[in-house]
Amino acid sequence: MTINTHPTLPEFEYVRPETLAEASEFLTRYPGEARPFLGGTDIFVRMRDGLITPNFLVDVKKLDGTNDLRFEPQAGLTLGAAVNMNRVIASREVQAHYPLLAEACRSVASYQLRTRATVVGNICNASPAGDTIGACLVFNGVLHIHEVNGLRQEPLAEFFLGPGKTTLKPGDIVTAIHLPLPPKGCAGVYLKLGRNKLSDLSLVGVTALGHPDPSLPSGYRFRLALASVAPVPLVPTQAETYLANQPITPETIREAAHLAAEACAPIDDLRGSARYRKEMVRNLSAKALSEVWEKLK
Amino acid sequence: MAFHKVNVTINGEMEQVVVPSNMTLMRMLREILAFTGTKNGCSAGECGACTVLLNGEPVNSCMVLAVECDGTEIITVEGLAGDKQLDPIQEAMIQEGGVQCGFCTPGILISSYALLKRNPNPSEDEIREALVGNLCRCTGYVRIIESVKEAAKRS
Numbered sequence: 522m523t524i525n526t527h528p529t530l531p532e533f534e535y536v537r538p539e540t541l542a543e544a545s546e547f548l549t550r551y552p553g554e555a556r557p558f559l560g561g562t563d564i565f566v567r568m569r570d571g572l573i574t575p576n577f578l579v580d581v582k583k584l585d586g587t588n589d590l591r592f593e594p595q596a597g598l599t600l601g602a603a604v605n606m607n608r609v610i611a612s613r614e615v616q617a618h619y620p621l622l623a624e625a626c627r628s629v630a631s632y633q634l635r636t637r638a639t640v641v642g643n644i645c646n647a648s649p650a651g652d653t654i655g656a657c658l659v660f661n662g663v664l665h666i667h668e669v670n671g672l673r674q675e676p677l678a679e680f681f682l683g684p685g686k687t688t689l690k691p692g693d694i695v696t697a698i699h700l701p702l703p704p705k706g707c708a709g710v711y712l713k714l715g716r717n718k719l720s721d722l723s724l725v726g727v728t729a730l731g732h733p734d735p736s737l738p739s740g741y742r743f744r745l746a747l748a749s750v751a752p753v754p755l756v757p758t759q760a761e762t763y764l765a766n767q768p769i770t771p772e773t774i775r776e777a778a779h780l781a782a783e784a785c786a787p788i789d790d791l792r793g794s795a796r797y798r799k800e801m802v803r804n805l806s807a808k809a810l811s812e813v814w815e816k817l818k
Numbered sequence: 819m820a821f822h823k824v825n826v827t828i829n830g831e832m833e834q835v836v837v838p839s840n841m842t843l844m845r846m847l848r849e850i851l852a853f854t855g856t857k858n859g860c861s862a863g864e865c866g867a868c869t870v871l872l873n874g875e876p877v878n879s880c881m882v883l884a885v886e887c888d889g890t891e892i893i894t895v896e897g898l899a900g901d902k903q904l905d906p907i908q909e910a911m912i913q914e915g916g917v918q919c920g921f922c923t924p925g926i927l928i929s930s931y932a933l934l935k936r937n938p939n940p941s942e943d944e945i946r947e948a949l950v951g952n953l954c955r956c957t958g959y960v961r962i963i964e965s966v967k968e969a970a971k972r973s
């Protein structure tokens with residue numbers, strides 16, 4: 522058997538439409554054969570490995586507004602699909618208002634890969650391991666999607682159907698992810714466990730966000746999102762609800778972390794066993810919630 | 819498969835090449851233009867041996883399509899030195915012994931060069947973070963990191 526350690530990309534046609542309308546029209550004309558792409562850091566790897574064989578790659582990087590990173594003090598952040606992660610990390614507005622998103626981006630791969638990798642590509646790829654998805658979930662992100670018939674918006678929380686599976690239909694192009702204004706006084710943290718300290722895909726990823734909320738019995742709302750522990754990026758709502766109703770103490774934080782671990786359905790794979798992952802969710806959720814709580818009180 | 823005409827500036831020189839859709843920037847550099855300083859280590863975005871500057875920012879050239887580079891400026895390791903003078907990062911790498919087999923060196927030089935451009939005085943942690951996508955099987959990294967520190971002092 523010969524092993525080709527340097528496979529080249531299989532044959533395909535590169536297509537670069539001038540407008541979103543043209544792009545959606547093309548994608549609808551060739552369902553199953555044409556795919557949109559941004560940085561290509563997921564799609565090229567999967568093509569080289571022979572997992573997918575699209576006939577057309579449709580470059581959606583230069584289209585109407587997809588390169589904009591815009592913060593509006595009344596409305597929040599709109600992150601164009603083609604904005605790469607290094608731009609997100611370097612943005613003063615992201616650093617000031619959504620440092621959690623910058624922290625999540627910084628945990629992805631390497632500097633040179635992040636020159637190409639995008640947050641929207643990370644989302645559309647729909648891997649449960651996607652490092653930036655958790656931050657977008659806890660900030661209640663909304664996707665802007667261009668389809669043949671116009672535009673629609675879709676809450677990120679309803680977008681994921683399974684590993685690599687989303688609500689997107691042929692012709693749909695995500696043009697941006699919008700994050701509403703962050704809750705007042707919020708603090709967040711992303712804890713990523715990989716096989717090494719930097720650059721590996723997550724074995725387990727825990728995103729936590731907390732903020733004061735006088736309408737709740739505990740006085741605080743905590744949000745959690747878990748990576749690599751279920752078929753989709755997971756929001757353990759039982760843990761969130763529990764902390765909304767209990768006074769925040771080391772004990773209730775431990776109980777919430779336990780509920781988060783119980784919500785997971787991890788798998789065994791080359792990066793770690795399901796049992797190990799579940800234990801790590803328990804430990805890292807407790808650590809993440811405690812760190813956020815320290816920043817809040 | 820369609821072919822595309824691509825105009826690029828490489829190390830300051832204008833080039834026009836014709837490439838198939840599935841050709842990566844790395845293959846265009848190595849196989850058409852003979853800039854073989856850019857290495858193919860993994861073809862998968864992992865090792866960084868193929869790192870070049872695309873419009874001033876480092877990219878894994880194995881993860882960029884050549885056709886996407888129309889109208890861009892590219893700097894490869896061959897473009898770092900001036901006519902008679904090495905770049906400070908190249909000099910430092912020689913002085914500190916940051917090279918063994920040398921396969922990772924072109925990518926390391928480009929990543930370090932880009933780091934020093936955006937952050938002329940990086941801390942050790944910042945150097946390590948900037949080089950996380952450049953794997954070296956020989957040196958154990960310590961001398962590479964010393965080289966970047968030395969280059970920061972010189973430039």
Ligand SMILES: Cc1cc2nc3c(=O)[nH]c(=O)nc-3n(C[C@H](O)[C@H](O)[C@H](O)COP(=O)(O)OP(=O)(O)OC[C@H]3O[C@@H](n4cnc5c(N)ncnc54)[C@H](O)[C@@H]3O)c2cc1C
Pocket residue numbers: 556557558559560561562563564565566581602628629630631634637638639640641642643644645646650651652653689693694695696720721722723862863864
């Ligand atoms: C070496 C290496 C290391 C990596 N490390 C990490 C890591 O640490 N953490 C992590 O989370 N990921 C990692 N990744 C995966 C990848 O880099 C990220 O998921 C990245 O964010 C993908 O973005 P992209 O723009 O390159 O997406 P693409 O590859 O361009 O697209 C990804 C998917 O989304 C679809 N798509 C793209 N754009 C659109 C659109 N506008 N509308 C609809 N669908 C669209 C594509 O068809 C494709 O299926 C790594 C990849 C490599 C090669």
Ligand code: FES
Pocket residue numbers: 857858859860861862863864865866867868869878879880881
């Ligand atoms: S050859 Fe491009 S990263 Fe290894």
Ligand code: FES
Pocket residue numbers: 916917918919920921922923953954955956957
């Ligand atoms: S010197 Fe041999 S791989 Fe780095």
